[in-house]
Amino acid sequence: MALAAGFAVTSVVRFTASGLVVPLVIAAALAASGLFTTTATPEPVLAVGYGLIGVMVGLSFTRATLRRLVMLMPLVLVQVVLSVAVCAAIGFGFADIAGISMLDGYLATTPGGLPAVTAVALGSATNVGLVIAMQLVRVFIALLMLPVLGRFVRGRGEPDGG
Numbered sequence: 001m002a003l004a005a006g007f008a009v010t011s012v013v014r015f016t017a018s019g020l021v022v023p024l025v026i027a028a029a030l031a032a033s034g035l036f037t038t039t040a041t042p043e044p045v046l047a048v049g050y051g052l053i054g055v056m057v058g059l060s061f062t063r064a065t066l067r068r069l070v071m072l073m074p075l076v077l078v079q080v081v082l083s084v085a086v087c088a089a090i091g092f093g094f095a096d097i098a099g100i101s102m103l104d105g106y107l108a109t110t111p112g113g114l115p116a117v118t119a120v121a122l123g124s125a126t127n128v129g130l131v132i133a134m135q136l137v138r139v140f141i142a143l144l145m146l147p148v149l150g151r152f153v154r155g156r157g158e159p160d161g162g
Contacts, residue, residue: 017143024136046122053115083111100127108134 006023013022030036041049069076087109095105104127107117114135121131 017146021140021143024140028136050115050119087111100130104130107131109138114139 006026007019009026010018010022015021088106091106091109092102093105094100094109095102098105103124107121107124107126108131110117114132117135118128118132121128
């Protein structure tokens with residue numbers, strides 16, 4: 001329902017990532033309204049969704065992609081370790097301030113894809129609602145910052161007009 005309504009709205013209202021943001025906002029509003037008795041996703045739907053994500057990722061690899069990944073691996077490894085360490089520090093600080101478990105704090109602030117974090121949160125004894133809400137806030141902030149960062153980067157790359 002939220003997906004259909006979201007796509008209908010995005011056919012009229014277009015902005016960066018509107019195809020993702022609008023259905024998520026509509027789904028959040030419907031869930032918060034109490035219209036539905038439960039917001040739990042049925043297990044078969046989750047299984048199909050996770051399977052489709054795995055297929056999409058797996059089919060995106062080509063030989064050229066793999067060669068490029070091998071060349072970038074040292075830099076990526078350093079960036080991933082630093083990102084995880086900084087996010088862990090932020091998550092542990094958040095957990096201390098909010099009075100939640102360190103695992104909840106870490107999962108709420110961890111970098112990575114929303115599907116992977118959701119799967120880990122569902123598979124462990126965490127506050128899944130908090131983790132998903134914080135991750136969605138992170139995604140929204142990132143999506144809203146992309147046009148600004150794009151303009152900034154594009155502006156730096158242009159030669160001076162004078």
